[in-house]
Amino acid sequence: MNKNSAYTSALELTQFLNNKLPDLNILYSCHPEAITSEISLQNELSLMKTKEAAGCKIFISQIFFDNTMFVQFVNHCRHAGIKAQIRAGIMPIVNKKQLTFVKNILKLQLPNSFERASNDIQLKKIGVRFALNQINMLKKQGITDFHFFTMDNLDTVKLLIDGVL
Template sequence: MSTFNYSLELLQNNSNSKKQALKKLAPEFISIAYTNHTLSFFETTFSTALTLKKVTNIKTAVHLPASSFTQEELDKLVVALQKSTIDSALILSGEKKLNKNSAYTSALELAKFLSRRIPNLDILCSCHPETITSEINLQNELSLMKTKEAAGCKIFISQIFFDNTMFIHFVNHCRHAGIKAQIRAGIMPIVNKNQLTFVKKILKLQLPDSFEQVSNDIELKKIGIQFALNQINMLKKQGITDFHFFTMDNLDTVKLLIDGVL
């Protein structure tokens, strides 16, 4: 049986059920989503990460949208990270207008800053397989990924996708371009209608035909989990070993996925 490694994205809370479930699931690492900037990052995202790392001893990354932090906040973050057991950060570009006083507006800028200030910090970034559909966009993405890798990025987590062939071609282009960092396949099992709306209206991705005629949530969950399982098992046959699940706090779905992996 081929290797199967998986990681999870989680929301900012420390429920006892989540702690116990994580211990049983034992993912390779977890990433804690960024809070809305009207709330305190340190009281939500960072606090959740500290608690879950302490309780589960699972490698934990905090989400850091570059456009969300002032220089003062970044200096505070550096001190907090250096004093904590958190050794990883998923650095995202975020919305450019999220904080008009932000020190940086791009993930690359923030990655360079944190790499200088905390050399032993494990830096993760996102990547976008859908750029394979445009030669210009693909070359821009590859160039940016190479620059992020040079700035310290060790793992790329892909945007959600539904076309396995596209993802495989994207990874091959990355390797041919000399990118050596790990590339994790981002998988979102569609199990409710809110996710359908998110994928179509926010991410603007084309959903597989099997989702378009679903009439109720029970049927949607069944189809969504089976589609995700098919994705994972087909990708494993193509040599993909590393996955990141966008299941948020739906750990029951994670259990169904890992139990169904061949």
């Protein structure tokens, strides 16, 4: 807690902002990988419901590479009564640094195609192609809201937009 803050948590601040500025879009993250355990899924859903009640209008998911899992997660959210928009967090892997981060820090499983890239140029092609396939498959499942984790890489954003619009 910040000694200079009147709020003891982000939820308190969210409630205040929602009361003062009800049209403000307040965003929070959500964690679709919570679906791997019933306990962690229920904890995530409970936390999301608390955030939504405080004033969250949009959830942005952490990155994921398993579309089926994400669609199931959204279905769980809707079944639990969560009405806020849930944006799919898509991260096109475009360089070795990002690949290392996803594999070693986040411990997420990636398709073998990423391992075959011998340089960043090949990796960018594979990563953008994978992200475009991921987006198009999600759109077929009724997912229409996306957030691109592109680390201020405008070129990658343009490639994604050109590929899905």
